[in-house]
Amino acid sequence: MTRLTRREFLRTSGTGAGLGLLAAAGVAGCAPAIKGDFAPKAGRRVVVIGGGWGGATAAKYVRLADPSIEVVLLEPNQQFVSCPFSNLVLSGVRSIDSLTFGYGGLRSHDVKVYHAAASAIEPDTRRVRVGEGYLEYDRLIVSPGVEFQWEQVDGLAEAQDRVLHAWKAGRQTVQLARQLEAMPDGGVFVLTVPPVAYRCPPGPYERACQVAWYLKTRKPKSKLVVLDANQNVVSKAALFRAAWKDYPNLEYRASNKVVKVDPSTREVTTDFGDRVKYDVVNLIPPQRAGTIAVQADLVGADKRWCEVDHVTYESVKHKNVHVVGDSTIGLPVPKSGNIANAMGKICAVAVVHLLNGKEVPSMAPGNTCYSWVNDREAIAVVNAYKIEGGKVVQIEQKLTPSQSAEWAQHADGWARSIWQDILA
Amino acid sequence: MRTTIRLVAGSLSLGVVLVAGVAAAGPLDGPGAAKALACSACHGPGGQSPSNTMPIIAGIAPWYFKKAIEDYAGGRRPSPEMEPYAKYVIQAGVDDLAAYFTGQARQPTAMRPDAAAIERGRAASKQCAICHGESGRGDAAKGSPDLRGQPPGYLRHQMLLFKADRRNPADETLKALKALMKTVPDDQIGDLAAYYSSLR
Ligand SMILES: Cc1cc2nc3c(=O)[nH]c(=O)nc-3n(C[C@H](O)[C@H](O)[C@H](O)COP(=O)(O)OP(=O)(O)OC[C@H]3O[C@@H](n4cnc5c(N)ncnc54)[C@H](O)[C@@H]3O)c2cc1C
Numbered sequence: 332m333t334r335l336t337r338r339e340f341l342r343t344s345g346t347g348a349g350l351g352l353l354a355a356a357g358v359a360g361c362a363p364a365i366k367g368d369f370a371p372k373a374g375r376r377v378v379v380i381g382g383g384w385g386g387a388t389a390a391k392y393v394r395l396a397d398p399s400i401e402v403v404l405l406e407p408n409q410q411f412v413s414c415p416f417s418n419l420v421l422s423g424v425r426s427i428d429s430l431t432f433g434y435g436g437l438r439s440h441d442v443k444v445y446h447a448a449a450s451a452i453e454p455d456t457r458r459v460r461v462g463e464g465y466l467e468y469d470r471l472i473v474s475p476g477v478e479f480q481w482e483q484v485d486g487l488a489e490a491q492d493r494v495l496h497a498w499k500a501g502r503q504t505v506q507l508a509r510q511l512e513a514m515p516d517g518g519v520f521v522l523t524v525p526p527v528a529y530r531c532p533p534g535p536y537e538r539a540c541q542v543a544w545y546l547k548t549r550k551p552k553s554k555l556v557v558l559d560a561n562q563n564v565v566s567k568a569a570l571f572r573a574a575w576k577d578y579p580n581l582e583y584r585a586s587n588k589v590v591k592v593d594p595s596t597r598e599v600t601t602d603f604g605d606r607v608k609y610d611v612v613n614l615i616p617p618q619r620a621g622t623i624a625v626q627a628d629l630v631g632a633d634k635r636w637c638e639v640d641h642v643t644y645e646s647v648k649h650k651n652v653h654v655v656g657d658s659t660i661g662l663p664v665p666k667s668g669n670i671a672n673a674m675g676k677i678c679a680v681a682v683v684h685l686l687n688g689k690e691v692p693s694m695a696p697g698n699t700c701y702s703w704v705n706d707r708e709a710i711a712v713v714n715a716y717k718i719e720g721g722k723v724v725q726i727e728q729k730l731t732p733s734q735s736a737e738w739a740q741h742a743d744g745w746a747r748s749i750w751q752d753i754l755a
Numbered sequence: 756m757r758t759t760i761r762l763v764a765g766s767l768s769l770g771v772v773l774v775a776g777v778a779a780a781g782p783l784d785g786p787g788a789a790k791a792l793a794c795s796a797c798h799g800p801g802g803q804s805p806s807n808t809m810p811i812i813a814g815i816a817p818w819y820f821k822k823a824i825e826d827y828a829g830g831r832r833p834s835p836e837m838e839p840y841a842k843y844v845i846q847a848g849v850d851d852l853a854a855y856f857t858g859q860a861r862q863p864t865a866m867r868p869d870a871a872a873i874e875r876g877r878a879a880s881k882q883c884a885i886c887h888g889e890s891g892r893g894d895a896a897k898g899s900p901d902l903r904g905q906p907p908g909y910l911r912h913q914m915l916l917f918k919a920d921r922r923n924p925a926d927e928t929l930k931a932l933k934a935l936m937k938t939v940p941d942d943q944i945g946d947l948a949a950y951y952s953s954l955r
Contacts, residue, residue, distance in 0.1 A: 392792075396783040669796055676792040680783060692786075697793040697843060699836060715839035717846045726846060727839045740908070741797075741836065744806035748799040755800070 365447065365464035375400050375686055378459050378468035380449045380623060382406030384414075384668040385474030385656030387437060388675030388753045389682075393472075394440040396683040403466060404437065405459070407448040408501075411754060414531065415668050416703075416746055417500035421508050422541040424706045430500060436755040452627035454649040470682045472644075473629065473637075474656040474671065475621025477530045483617045485591035485600075493594050494614050498530060510611045511542065516550040518610030521599060523589040524559040525617040528636065530657050530666045532566035533712070535559075535615060537702035540571070542613075543578035544705045555581045556607060558599065560588035560617075566665070567702065567712050567730060574704035574734055589614065620658035629654055636660030641723045642693050643685065644678040653678050662696075662723045664716070669698050672749055693718040701742035709739035787855025790847040797836065801859045807866050807908030814861030816893065817853040819900045824849055831923050863904025868949035876950025879943050882935060891954045898928070902951040911948035918944070 379390045382404050390404040411432045419425040434444045451460035452473070458465045479496060481488040497507040514520065520542055524535040539557050546553045555578075562585055564571050575581050591600035592614055598606050599614070619625065619635035629637045629646050637654040638661045639646055644653040655678050656671035664670045673696030684691045695716040703709045710733075715726040731738050783789065791802070794812070798804050802813035812820070826832035827841035844852050880891075886899040893901040902910060916922035918936040923929055939947070 392783070672796060673793060676795075680789050680792070692789045694789055694792065695843070697796070697840060699796065711835060713836050713839045715843040717843065726842050729835045729839050731835045737912075738835075740808045740912075744804065744808035745797050747806040748804060748809060749796045751805055752795045752800050 365462045367464055368467065369461070369464040370403065370443070370466055372467045373401070375469050376467065377402050377470050377472060377682055377686075378466055379404045379472045379474070380452075380459065381474040381476060381621065381656070382408070382411065382434060382437075382444065383474060383476050383656065383671070384753060385476075385671035385675045385678075386472065387411065387434075388672045389472045389474065389655060389679045390442045391437055391440050391753070392676045392679035393683055394442055396680055397687065398441070400683065400686060401443070402441075403443045403445065403468075404434075405445050405447055405449045405461065405466075406434070407446060409446055410434075412500040412504075413668075413746070413750065414498075414500040414534075416742075417497070417504045418534070418538045418541045419703055420500075420504050421497070421511060421538065422545040422706065423508070424541070424703070427500070427505055432750065432754050434754070449623055452623065452629075452649075452652065454627070454652055457651060468651075469686060470651050470653065472653045472655060472675075472678055472682065473621075473624055473627075473646075473658065474654070474675065475623050475658055477618040477620065477657045477666075478622045478625070479616040480619055481616060484589060484614065486594070487592055487614065487616060490592060490594045494592050494612055496615050497613060498534075498615050498618075507611075507613055511545065514550065514553065514611050517552040518550070518554075519608060520546065520553065520555045521607055521609035521612045522555065522557050523599065523612070523614045524557065524561060524565075525615050526560040526588065527565055528660065528666065529615070529618045531668075531700070532665050533571070533700050533702045536564055536566065536571045537704070538613070539581060539583075540574055540578070540702070540704045543575070543581040546580050547578060551580075553580065556609075557581065557583045558587040558589050558601060558607065559583065559585050562586050566700070567710055570710040570730060570734065571702075571704070574710070577705070618657075620654075624654065624658045627652075629658075631660070633660075640721075642677075642718060642721060643681040643691055644674060645681075653682060663725050664696060664698060664714070664723065665700065667698055667700050669700065669745075669749065670696055672753055673697055675753075693721075695723055699745060701738060701745060703739060703742065704734045707736050707739055708734045709742045710734045711738050711741070785851075785855060785858075786848070787851040787853075787858075790844075790852055791855045793840065793843060794852075802856050803859070803862050804906060804909075805865065807864075807906045808912070809906070810909045811861060811864060811905055812856050813859035814901075815853075815856050816895065816901065817850075817857050818895055819893075819898075820853040820856060821849055822898070824852075826923060831926065833921065833924075861904055863955055864906040864952055866906050866908070866952060868907045868952060872946045872949035873953045874950075875943070876946035876948070879939075879947055880950055882939075883947070886932070887951075891951050903954040905952055907945075907948040907952040910951055911945055914939070914944045914948065915941070 379386045413430040449459045495503045495507045497503040543555045588602045589599045631638050646652045655674035657666040677694045681691045698714040701709045701711045711731045713729045804811045824841045827837040886897045891902045893899045
């Protein structure tokens, strides 16, 4: 993660509506205590919770669709770090800096970016709580991504500082890359895959490729063990298995759900009681919707994910509250950045139509997930959808015929376009 | 290959990317605009692709847009990405989408190929003018598209696909074009791509 210098921090937060605006609202100081209605609403306002793939996109596109609507974005992180391509940081093929962007582009669309976390949602009064203060909204868009279910793995909650997930790109990605680099040749790297549904179905297998490629080229006596809670590779199975033919150092074990980790003995335990020793472990925990969505009662009976209308992304549980991105469930789509971006755009257009009392156009998202299988080749899965009877339905799924440098170059083109679509 | 990708990635600062994006983003009214939201993930906001690999589709001629979509959807122009998206376009309404992208003024690629390559490409371009015109603008009557300002990486790749008969394989109507491409050496293909991408 790129660390901000103090000067940069002051500059970022001072432009547009960072702490500068908080100060203007009468709450100055180093650690401003936000109190009361800290940014009173003048006209119509959309508040967005979460400045990731879904939320940042939605914030920008509400402004594009109707510049008379004020947009306030709440995001605790000063910078956006892309999860897509972050597996390449582990293999040293890309730097984390090349995946790190500021929020200046959104500010140039007059999105008011506050680097603070929403602490509660009050759908009845249409307020979002931020610390001791609050903000009013006409419509709310929630895109808080995923939270980890630490309690599902024994010993994990206490070991969070050593047993890394690196499943939210940033500091942990860099730390895991360092652990891998420091691992002695001849060591064992254990990667665990959580049960579905989780963020980015092909992500763990792309990571397996990157770690195996790194070990093969840099630490040839080492081994990668993949312990998958699922019965088979969840996405692009044939293409990943073909790629793994190049990695005799990769041992894949399906139906091996990890239920316990013990950093003192450097061991994980599966639900069958098998113990596996590691030198470095990357434990990707089971997941649910971001905490704010759970606390705000946006999740269904499973207490994990949020059900939404397939055309407007309005929550089925609370009116005027829309949910996009990884937190949603019920659409036949993967939890991908590409889908979060598509949902953000469609939801923004829907929200603007609703605020203007117009009929909402029925738009379906699209999906593409590229996965890098070594330092220069990739594979991809593409899904097209339509709306039928008010529901998202898949038209077609297509895979690349094999791995090649051609798809890797397309992946690069995709990333540049979509980062711009979200943030510029 | 790895170096190529890295060079491309390093050649544009985020600042440039951000500025280009702001200028490109158009208003969202009109039936095509909402339907086109699915395309910006790869072709960039408003179809103004910022990368070297994805084609710019802003300012595309409507007849060529429709032919490309039909060819992708029918599997004649093989593309794992565009086949599903072309089916989506047909579902959503190809005319609305064609009208939207045709209405976006094309901003030429930000990629800047080597000046010497551009000059060599200019000298080699006489053989192309008969179909693409002296200016590279294309010709509806001949079915040849506008090549100006497209990313050089995209143009080069498409010419190599023609040469290997991987784009619209065995298509009789493109016989002359492919026969010509087979005679063009690969490095000259790179020069021609550089030249056409530099035209405005
Ligand atoms: C290793 C890896 C590789 C991946 N590769 C790809 C890929 O190649 N292609 C692809 O399409 N997808 C990929 N993904 C998936 C993609 O990253 C996610 O699907 C995407 O980030 C989901 O977007 P989101 O908006 O739901 O969540 P995020 O992008 O995670 O955004 C959520 C944001 O909400 C903020 N937030 C949370 N709680 C609050 C609160 N209370 N108040 C304010 N803000 C809050 C968080 O700080 C965060 O910034 C990958 C994921 C991983 C982990």
